[in-house]
Amino acid sequence: MTALTPGREFPRPPAPAPIKLFDNLAMLSTGWVSAMAVLTDDGIVLIDALTSAAEAENVLLPGLRELGADPETIRYVVVTHGHDDHFGGARYLADRYGARVLMSPADWDLVAGTQPADAPARDLEIADGQRLTLGGTTIQLHHTPGHTPGTVSLIIPVRTGSERHTAMLWGGTNPPTTPTALRTYLGSIDSFRAQMRRTNADVELSNHPNDYGLQRAEQLRSRPDGPNPFVLGRPRTQRYMTVMDSMLRGRLADAQARNATGHSRSPGVSEQGLC
Template sequence: MTDLPRRDGAAEPLSRRSFSRRNFGRLTVLGLAAGAGSVALGSSAVAAGANGREHYDRARRLAGEDPVLLALVNALTPGFPFPRPPAPAPLKIFDNLAMLSVGWVSAMAVLTDDGIVLIDALTSPAEAESVLVPGLREVGADPGTIRYIVVTHGHEDHFGGAQYLADRYGARVLMSPADWDLVGRTSPAHAPTRDLEIADGQRLTVGGTTIRLHHTPGHTPGTVSPIIPLRAGRERHTAMLWGGTNPPTTVTELRTYLASIHSFRARMRQANVDVELSNHPNDHGLQRLEELRSRPDGANPFVLGRTRAQRYMAVMDSMLRGRLADAEGGDDGGDAAGDSRSYGASVQGCC
């Protein structure tokens, strides 16, 4: 596991410069309405095939009344409609992490002492220009200091703005080799020029911050999930971001996805992960964003704690076992192809 080089080939230097929190002024709440991307907590959401029902039921028992875990259960349920909530204003959710979102897909900006590491880049150059650039300024960060763009997987809603930022600011774009290949085969719009490849377990160090990048294939052949150190005043936390949630439909790909859950869960345990993040609204994340915006001095709702973070992965494991049981038994819980279409909404190859 090695650190990535700087553009000029030298090691990334440590700088004393830091980003300060901007005064957000009067805090408001988006008010995510029921039915506009929120989770119906009391509903009988799992419309499962008989083969997978035991696993789906176990996932719901594990989730209990936890809104974050119930949101994950619903997101992984066959036929669940992809949420399309309104876009929230950008917000620092930790001292060194900001969320920049268009509602249905989000990017995370890791703010270090020597520049920004952007996790994903939204859907297009237009969103990079109109959402990411002004959003970074709004949270008190300089978009001109973007060093790297880590693309979690090779779908356009995650890399669409990457080339724009690379051209404008000289940022380097990182993706796993398998998903660079995927992008090369599919030739989607706004595809970035092939740049840096992410090795499994790669350390990306900028300033005094080291992000670990782990291969978690399943959603795509080369999905990457980061583990990110965070600060909140004197507190220190460690976050994970699962790189691609929407399950595949073939037995082989589902087994790969399950293996990735197991390996990443072990890495989370080793890193003492206590914060969960997502690049889509499948984890009650936008609701938590507004909770934090309205009560900035309260407990940070993104901090789940280590036990709850592990339970999040246990819920995911059970839901994927259910999907696999349905696929192996020839019962797709209705329509395996339809599952992918409904969760992906109208966006081809997303999520």
């Protein structure tokens, strides 16, 4: 709830060591932004690619090796949305390993419109509800526009030993400001929450540390045989989305009040917020 409070300063924690959150899911982080690696029998699906080629080379690749995974087996890079802190290393990985880069059509357009120097070449387009299968693991990709026009959120099967769970990753958290865009965001919350119910999602993940994910990772590192703190259970994972829905409705009420009165009822949202 605190993470969505207007005026909230975005945390910039130190970079943690790479860690496996589950047997088939690794987190590789610079602290303020993270990538996830889905480890399959036929290679790696990387979810986001940090901010730059340098971070891909100096954080992602050694992190994977430290965890016993071979970066040369990166087959796909799924970019959750078209901001450079998520696609920054994708071009490097595509050029070095031949990894295919996936993004929604709307966010490929977003990237093309801003023309950043390190943008990956336009490659595969993510369709809403698309399933990406590698090595017997199937990841579901859902359009959840709001943070950007083509933000994508994921449903990922994860496992530890014989335990099987279903993880969700909300692709972009910082809300827009206009009533129309906020309604779009609320619609995305509603549709993705339905997908979470359908798949019995019981694990919550984020690509930014707005959910105490780094603290939970350290808890897991210090107690690897204890309960996995990322397994919230279905009701609490749903509650994560319920809190976001409630906060966004508050944002929408503020935006409508600003339109009606010409001034804000609450402090403005920092553009350095959740990206």
